[in-house]
Amino acid sequence: MRRINLLPWREEQRREQQTRFSRQTMMLLAGLAVVLVLIYAQTASSLSEQRQRNVFLQQQIRSLQEDINRYQGVSGDGSSSKEGLKVLAGLKKERQTLVRILDELPRRVPEGVSLSEIKQQAQVLRISGMADTSARVSEFLRQLDQSENFSSARLTLIKVAEKNSSQQGHSFVLEVSTQQGKGR
16 A cells, blocks of 8 residues: 655645635624724814814803802992883883883774874874775874873874876875873
């Protein structure tokens, strides 16, 4: 029988296995390095976002702290709170005046007069509208002068509509002062 020498074959197989193992180890290390770089990039990005959030929150905290300091700086004698109460009382009074005006104005409008626009600037109402005749406008002015809530009604513009226009009658604009102090 012949003898076959298997040692070189085994030696060659062992070298191939070592080479394969080395390649696989290198690939595993390269993959691990890529994963570590990706994890580092993600962590750095998250850290940067968190720092931006912290800066924003610090700014908001400073702003709120300034507000708190300003409110704590209110004098202890209560003068600023008294001023605040005066402002609130003034607003309440203005609201009541507006309600009285809007309640009474429709009652004062005579038949044959229609209002198209009401504007208020400070304590003056500017009323625009149409009337059948100029006598209706005069009656409306007298009605406003007789009111407790209105004073100094004056006509600023009256214009007769042209005969060929769709609107007939007298367009007018009047101004009337509101009474702040009086009430029912």
